[in-house]
Amino acid sequence: MRTPIIAGNWKMNKTTAKAAALVKEMTPRLTAIPGVEKVVCPPFTALSAVKEAIGDAKVGLGAQDMYWEEKGAFTGEVSPVMLAELCQYVILGHSERRQYFGESDDGVNRKIVAAFAHGLTPIVCVGESLEQREAGQTEEWVTDQVQAALMGLPAEQVRRLVIAYEPIWAIGTGVPATAKDANAVIGGTIRGALAEMYGDEVTQAVRVQYGGSVKPSNVAEFMALPDIDGALVGGASLKANDFVEIVRLTAELKW
Numbered sequence: 001m002r003t004p005i006i007a008g009n010w011k012m013n014k015t016t017a018k019a020a021a022l023v024k025e026m027t028p029r030l031t032a033i034p035g036v037e038k039v040v041c042p043p044f045t046a047l048s049a050v051k052e053a054i055g056d057a058k059v060g061l062g063a064q065d066m067y068w069e070e071k072g073a074f075t076g077e078v079s080p081v082m083l084a085e086l087c088q089y090v091i092l093g094h095s096e097r098r099q100y101f102g103e104s105d106d107g108v109n110r111k112i113v114a115a116f117a118h119g120l121t122p123i124v125c126v127g128e129s130l131e132q133r134e135a136g137q138t139e140e141w142v143t144d145q146v147q148a149a150l151m152g153l154p155a156e157q158v159r160r161l162v163i164a165y166e167p168i169w170a171i172g173t174g175v176p177a178t179a180k181d182a183n184a185v186i187g188g189t190i191r192g193a194l195a196e197m198y199g200d201e202v203t204q205a206v207r208v209q210y211g212g213s214v215k216p217s218n219v220a221e222f223m224a225l226p227d228i229d230g231a232l233v234g235g236a237s238l239k240a241n242d243f244v245e246i247v248r249l250t251a252e253l254k255w
């Protein structure tokens with residue numbers, strides 16, 4: 001049995017004070033919901049304050065990116081060593097990083113290796129563009145992304161990582177994938193690629209989320225499907241009521 005995981009990707013939103021306030025508001029409500037792992041991913045600048053606001057509560061903390069080197073002359077970058085002091089998770093390979101900041105498959109792979117080396121759990125994002133979907137290239141593209149991201153990783157690490165399937169055309173648009181399409185990519189393409197690389201037992205251990213316009217009004221459709229183990233939530237994770245409701249509905253369906 002895989003524990004469902006709902007992660008909030010706050011993107012470039014919230015000052016330190018507002019981030020801490022949002023977490024303080026949500027934490028007691030989130031921790032009252034059993035059977036679902038909850039993670040918030042604020043901007044780097046708010047990690048410390050959010051860590052303090054969470055305290056001993058069972059809410060995970062993640063960063064939205066990192067560099068793969070431990071330290072050195074890399075102006076503007078944040079290393080896994082720095083993150084390991086603050087959080088447990090790191091989102092890697094988000095499509096906005098790939099699209100706007102030139103992140104390559106090779107870079108994503110290096111970051112995943114570095115994250116594991118420092119005890120961080122990566123949430124690895126993959127997903128196709130609208131043009132690729134319309135051209136019937138989704139399966140090939142997503143398979144390639146999964147294979148490139150995991151290259152050289154040992155099975156005992158792969159079984160612990162989280163993959164987020166986020167079709168680019170569904171992110172921030174208010175138009176999610178259909179649950180049927182998401183389940184086909186997650187259960188077929190992503191788990192298929194994992195099975196080819198690592199076999200069935202590891203494949204069944206890996207948690208795969210859906211991401212892209214997840215809201216309280218549509219989350220149940222996704223969570224009803226057995227291959228989908230949670231969600232990576234952008235916009236709706238910035239509102240306490242919405243995020244708590246998404247977690248609650250996930251618990252209702254999966255626990």
Ligand code: PGA
Nearest residue numbers: 171172212213233234235
């Ligand atoms: P969205 O973002 O929920 O706002 O579509 C999801 C994501 O980018 O992780």
